[in-house]
Amino acid sequence: xxxxxxxxxxxxxxxxxxxxxxxxxxxxxxxxxxxxxxxxxxxxxxxxxxxxxxxxxxxxxxxxxxxxxxxxxxxxxxxxxxxxxxxxxxxxxxxxxxxxxxxxxxxxxxxxxxxxxxxxxxxxxxxxxxxxxxxxxxxxxxxxxxxxxxxxxxxxxxxxxxxxxxxxxxxxxxxxxxxxxxxxxxxxxxxxxxxxxxxxxxxxxxxxxxxxxxxxxxxxxxxxxxxxxxxxxxxxxxxxxxxxxx
Amino acid sequence: xxxxxxxxxxxxxxxxxxxxxxxxxxxxxxxxxxxxxxxxxxxxxxxxxxxxxxxxxxxxxxxxxxxxxxxxxxxxxxxxxxxxxxxxxxxxxxxxxxxxxxxxxxxxxxxxxxxxxxxxxxxxxxxxxxxxxxxxxxxxxxxxxxxxxxxxxxxxxxxxxxxxxxxxxxxxxxxxxxxxxxxxxxxxxxxxxxxxxxxxxxxxxxxxxxxxxxxxxxxxxxxxxxxxxxxxxxxxxxxxxxxxxxxxxxxxxxxxxxxxxxxxxxxxxxxxxxxxxxxxxxxxxxxxxxxxxxxxxxxxxxxxxxxxxxxxxxxxxxxxxxxxxxxxxxxxxxxxxxxxxxxxxxxxxxxxxxxxxxxxxxxxxxxxxx
Ligand SMILES: Nc1ncnc2c1ncn2[C@@H]1O[C@H](COP(=O)(O)OP(=O)(O)O)[C@@H](O)[C@H]1O
Ligand SMILES: [Mg+2]
Numbered sequence: 001x002x003x004x005x006x007x008x009x010x011x012x013x014x015x016x017x018x019x020x021x022x023x024x025x026x027x028x029x030x031x032x033x034x035x036x037x038x039x040x041x042x043x044x045x046x047x048x049x050x051x052x053x054x055x056x057x058x059x060x061x062x063x064x065x066x067x068x069x070x071x072x073x074x075x076x077x078x079x080x081x082x083x084x085x086x087x088x089x090x091x092x093x094x095x096x097x098x099x100x101x102x103x104x105x106x107x108x109x110x111x112x113x114x115x116x117x118x119x120x121x122x123x124x125x126x127x128x129x130x131x132x133x134x135x136x137x138x139x140x141x142x143x144x145x146x147x148x149x150x151x152x153x154x155x156x157x158x159x160x161x162x163x164x165x166x167x168x169x170x171x172x173x174x175x176x177x178x179x180x181x182x183x184x185x186x187x188x189x190x191x192x193x194x195x196x197x198x199x200x201x202x203x204x205x206x207x208x209x210x211x212x213x214x215x216x217x218x219x220x221x222x223x224x225x226x227x228x229x230x231x232x233x234x235x236x237x238x239x240x241x242x243x244x245x246x
Numbered sequence: 247x248x249x250x251x252x253x254x255x256x257x258x259x260x261x262x263x264x265x266x267x268x269x270x271x272x273x274x275x276x277x278x279x280x281x282x283x284x285x286x287x288x289x290x291x292x293x294x295x296x297x298x299x300x301x302x303x304x305x306x307x308x309x310x311x312x313x314x315x316x317x318x319x320x321x322x323x324x325x326x327x328x329x330x331x332x333x334x335x336x337x338x339x340x341x342x343x344x345x346x347x348x349x350x351x352x353x354x355x356x357x358x359x360x361x362x363x364x365x366x367x368x369x370x371x372x373x374x375x376x377x378x379x380x381x382x383x384x385x386x387x388x389x390x391x392x393x394x395x396x397x398x399x400x401x402x403x404x405x406x407x408x409x410x411x412x413x414x415x416x417x418x419x420x421x422x423x424x425x426x427x428x429x430x431x432x433x434x435x436x437x438x439x440x441x442x443x444x445x446x447x448x449x450x451x452x453x454x455x456x457x458x459x460x461x462x463x464x465x466x467x468x469x470x471x472x473x474x475x476x477x478x479x480x481x482x483x484x485x486x487x488x489x490x491x492x493x494x495x496x497x498x499x500x501x502x503x504x505x506x507x508x509x510x511x512x513x514x515x516x517x518x519x520x521x522x523x524x525x526x527x528x529x530x531x532x533x534x535x536x537x538x539x540x541x542x543x544x545x546x547x548x549x550x551x552x553x554x555x556x557x558x559x560x561x562x563x564x565x566x567x568x569x570x571x572x573x574x575x576x577x578x579x580x581x582x583x584x585x586x587x588x589x590x591x592x593x594x595x596x597x598x599x600x601x602x603x604x605x606x607x608x609x610x611x612x613x614x615x616x
Contacts, residue, residue: 052459055616073615074461082459086452092261093254104250105462 003066005030005157005188006051010060013046020046022211023060028190028204030156033183035202035219036192039239042208044192045085048159051190052082065156081150081158081187085165089146091135095126098134099149106153120148123178140171144178151182158182160191164198176201196231205231207238214238247462251470259474269436269478273485276432278493281424291375294321294329294338301349310386311342316378333363340364340375425496426577427550429486434570435541437479437513441520442537444471445612446527458614468609472517479513480506490581499584508576508594515569515597518604525612544570569600 004027013021021043028034038044049055051064053073062069065079089098099117108116121127124144134142143163151158160179164172176198183189191202199205199219206216215222215238219231228234259265293311297304312319317340321332332338341363345351348360360383364376448454457467483506490496498505520537527533546552547561548570554562565571572593579585 053615054455054458077459077614078461080459082456084452084455084459086455088452088456090254090258090453091451092258097254097257101250101254102456102460104253105247105457105460107247107461 002030004028005032006034006062006064006190008047008051008060008062011047011050011057011062012059013043013050013055014058019211021050024208024211024213025060026206026213026216028157028188030188031183031186032203033179033189033191033201035199035205036190036208037194037199037205037235038192038208039242042239042242043211044208045161047208048082048161048190048192051076052080052159053077054082079156081153081155083146083150083158083160083163085161087139087142087146089134089142089149092133094131094133095121095137095145096130098145099152102149103152108153116152120152124148140167140174143167143171144175147175147178147182151187154185155187157188157190160189162192162194164193164195169197172198196235199231199235207235209238209242248466248470251462251466252473255470255474259478265440265478268440269482270485272436273432273482273489277425277428277486277489280428280431281494290318291316291378292320292337292339293317293375293379294323294332294341295319296323296326296329296341296343298324298346299344299348300324303349303352304344307344307383307386311379311382314378314382317375330363340379342379422494422496422582423578424550425490425494426581427548427574429483429490430548430570430573430577431545431550432486433479433483433509433513434516434544434573436482437475437516438520438537438541439534440478441471441475441517442523442527442533443520443530444475445521445524446530446533449528450530464612464614465609468521468605468612471521472514472605475517475520476510476513479517480510483509496581498581500580500586504587504590505577505580508573508580508590508597511594511601512569512573512597515601515604518601518608519569522604522608522611525608544568547571548574550574566596569597572597 006026006028008024008026010023010025011021012019012023024047036044036048046055050057050069051062053064053069053076056073057070064076067075067079069076090101093101096117099120100113103113103116121130124141126141126145129137129141134145137145147158147160147163150160164175167175172195179189179191180201191198193199202219204216204218205222207214207222215225215234217225222234223229223231226234226237228237295308295311297308308319308322311317320337321329321341323329326341326343329338329341329343333341343361343363345360362376362379445454448457487498519540523536523540524533527536543564547557547565547568549565554565554571554575557565576585576590576593579589
């Protein structure tokens with residue numbers, strides 16, 4: 001069998017006495033769309049930051065794209081894209097300038113960079129807005145742009161932390177279409193969300209409760225296991241016992 | 247890699263009206279307002295003369311001093327204790343003692359030493375008084391020297407020396423004296439604040455995560471922050487020099503390349519400090535407060551308002567650790583005195599070492615992985 005693209009083994013992060021992510025173990029296969037669910041404060045962002053090489057694990061191990069996140073974080077970074085929970089393109093730069101900058105720092109150079117920029121703008125139908133400041137775009141457009149920028153350098157994996165927070169269902173649907181097309185190109189998608197309809201779109205879903213991984217399976221089998229009609233019910237059953245939350 | 251980082255920073259700077267306004271307006275405002283506000287040209291310094299000689303020569307000197315317009319003769323006596331009493335009662339700022347054989351010494355021996363005691367309560371006024379006296383004495387008679395005495399009853403009186411700088415500003419024009427210092431403060435403030443706030447701002451907005459998750463090497467990232475502000479600092483300095491020339495007619499006496507060379511080196515140090523601060527802070531507010539603290543200490547101890555020589559030893563020690571002190575000194579040296587590379591080399595060495603340490607520290611302390 002092919003080596004999993006993400007392997008986490010008892011991955012743990014402590015902040016002082018507090019265990020934000022508690023010994024989570026799981027694999028993600030290449031090309032998978034992996035949903036990473038959990039209530040607020042469950043430890044999703046903390047886990048994702050460890051997988052991205054942004055935060056060093058307190059204990060346990062994880063390999064991402066073949067590299068150990070603790071010992072080779074910069075190699076991991078070379079192979080992934082990341083869209084953080086906070087919106088993080090430069091608002092005072094234009095759409096085109098953001099694309100150029102992020103493409104540039106991932107090592108894309110001009111003929112290729114220019115082509116990619118044109119393609120991206122065309123795919124998002126943002127040609128008319130290329131010279132607009134990103135800050136002036138509606139949130140939904142910003143998110144689609146941020147996602148497209150995160151995969152501009154054709155990473156093996158893209159990590160998305162609540163990428164569709166605060167937008168309408170129609171825009172979320174458009175966003176997921178982009179996600180599917182990225183997955184179709186072989187990019188593994190690791191995504192956290194609060195929307196259970198989005199969880200249904202994932203190949204597999206994990207649910208974190210208080211830093212631990214409480215469940216991990218396909219949406220269908222999760223529903224069977226918990227005798228639930230929808231992912232909403234599954235989530236509710238599991239998250240009910242959570243101590244944390246805001 | 248660096249190209250993209252620089253391109254981005256410059257775009258952001260040129261798009262930021264506040265930064266542009268600060269960079270363009272600050273040199274004007276500061277250079278025009280500060281030297282006026284901090285005009286130390288003190289008149290009416292209370293002078294007491296202890297005349298043990300009572301000769302025509304002594305009379306002539308007294309007259310010359312009072313005619314200068316800077317002094318008010320509040321005592322003219324033959325008794326030193328009486329003069330000290332005036333000093334103690336705050337009725338005299340400066341006591342000048344003419345020895346018994348003042349005239350004879352001048353005529354016969356061709357040299358004479360006077361002693362001068364100052365009231366340390368208002369150190370600035372007294373220090374200036376002393377400086378004026380020294381200058382006036384020089385024009386009066388080159389053969390007269392001043393000897394500083396420390397009255398017993400003023401144990402805390404610092405031994406004031408006339409800072410060498412006064413000699414190169416013979417008209418005691420305080421604006422001329424202040425302008426290079428204000429220019430130094432200007433470059434310091436712009437460089438320090440802009441660099442300290444910049445990385446923190448990226449932290450606050452969250453864009454730093456996007457940089458940290460990319461393969462950008464951290465020294466490139468720091469360099470990408472350093473260089474634009476370094477250019478900006480030079481622009482501000484140039485504007486400041488222009489204002490100094492247009493408004494005050496101050497043209498640097500020393501070499502321009504040397505002046506720019508030093509400022510450039512200095513900017514690396516102060517920007518390094520700003521960047522270092524920003525690697526330790528999470529919010530712009532924190533960065534602002536900490537930078538403000540450093541700026542206050544640096545500027546107050548930098549020798550802009552108070553000559554280093556009249557500071558207590560501990561303050562002087564702190565002042566030497568501040569890059570601003572060296573910049574102010576070197577600016578005055580090059581601009582007013584025309585000092586050469588050889589003269590500023592020690593200061594340049596210290597500032598270069600600071601730049602190296604601060605920037606290395608910033609790069610080491612900046613972590614892409616927490
Ligand atoms: N740097 C940190 N220091 C201390 N506690 C933290 C830190 N980061 C996150 N936490 C805590 O860890 C828990 C999990 O946070 P997070 O991973 O952001 O949750 P989620 O993304 O699932 O909402 C929260 O209780 C949060 O307060
Ligand atoms: Mg989160």
